[in-house]
Amino acid sequence: MAQDISARPCPSSSRAPMAIQLDDASSQHLDGDGKVQGTLLEAIQEVAAAIAPLETAWDVARLEKKLQEYFHKAGRHLEFRGRSLPLLVNEYADSVMASIFTGLGDREWLYNGQADFLLCLDAGVRDNLPAYMMRGVRQPDFEQLVLAAYDRAFDEQRFYPLLCEAVPQITSGPKMKKKVWHAVDAGRKDAVASGIAEADEFVSQWIHSTVAHLATVTQGSPDDCLSRELCAKLFALLLEGRALPLALGGATLQHPVEEIVSDAYAEHTVWHTWACGAPAKRMRSGAG
Secondary structure (H helix, E strand, O other), rough: OOOEOOOOOOOOOOOOOOOOOOOOOOOOOOOOOEEEOHHHHHHHHHHHHOOOOOOOOOOOHHHHHHHHHHHHHHHHHHOOOOOOOOHHHHHHHHHHHHHHHHOOOOOOHHHHHOOHHHHHHHHHHHOOOHHHHHHHOHHHHHHHHHHHHHHHHHHHHHHHHHHHHHHOOOOOOOHHHHHHHHHHHHHHHHHHOOOOOOOHHHHHHHHHHHHHHHHHHOOHHHOOOOOOHHHHHHHHHHHOOOOHHHHOOEEEEEEOOOOOOHHHHHHHHHHHHHHHOOOHHHHHHHHH
C-alpha cells in the first residue's frame, strides 16, 4: 500500500537577492540599547515584515527585537583564530537556527517553510565575521556557501524536535534512546548528503543507513537495540510527523515502511556478521 506523506507545502525555491557586495566593509554595530544596526537590521526588518501576516502572537516590533537577539547572540561567541570560513558560516547558521526554533518552534509557519531567513543569515555572516575572512572569496561561492549552510541548519533544527518527540514513544531507557536517536539522526544526514531528490528513495536510504548505524553499535545485531517492528513504527511516526525535508514533503511513498525496514535489517545484519568474521570463526570451530 502506498503511504501518503504529503502535508506541509514545499517552500518556494526562489530566494531573496543578496544585495550586499562581498567587498563591503562590515557595517554592524549596536546602539545604546544594545540593538543591532546596519545591514543585518535592514534584513531583519524586511524578513519580519514578510512574516507579520503569518504571526499571531507577536507584533512586528517584538518579532524584530527577538530576531535581532537571535542573530546577534549567535555571533558573540564565535572563535575566529585558525578556523575556516565554511566552518564559521555553518557554526553561525547552527546557532542562529537553534535559537529561532527554540523561541519560535511552536509556529506552524516556521515548520511549513513559509518564512525564509536566508537574507538575515547572509547579512549576519557578513556583519559578524571579520572582513579579512572574505578576501579572495568569489561572490557566487560565498552565496552558495551561505545558502547550503542555511538549508542544512534549517532542515536539521526543524527535524530534531520531531525526533525527540518520536523516540520516547518507541523505546525507553536513556542509553537505548540515545543510541536510537543518534542512529536515526545520522541515517537522515547520510540521506540528505547523498543528494537524493525523490521521497521514496530518500526514505529507503534513510532507513538503510539508520539500521547500518544500529548494526555498528550493536556488533551486527540491530534487533538488540531496536526490533524491526519498533523501527517500522518509529519511521511511521516520523513520516506522519512530516520529518522529511520540506522539498520532499509532498510525495507519496510507493513502498511500505515495514517492507523497507525488513530489507534493511536483513541486509545489514548479514553484512555486519560477515564483516565481524563470525562465519569464519564457526568454520574453524567445526573443522577442529
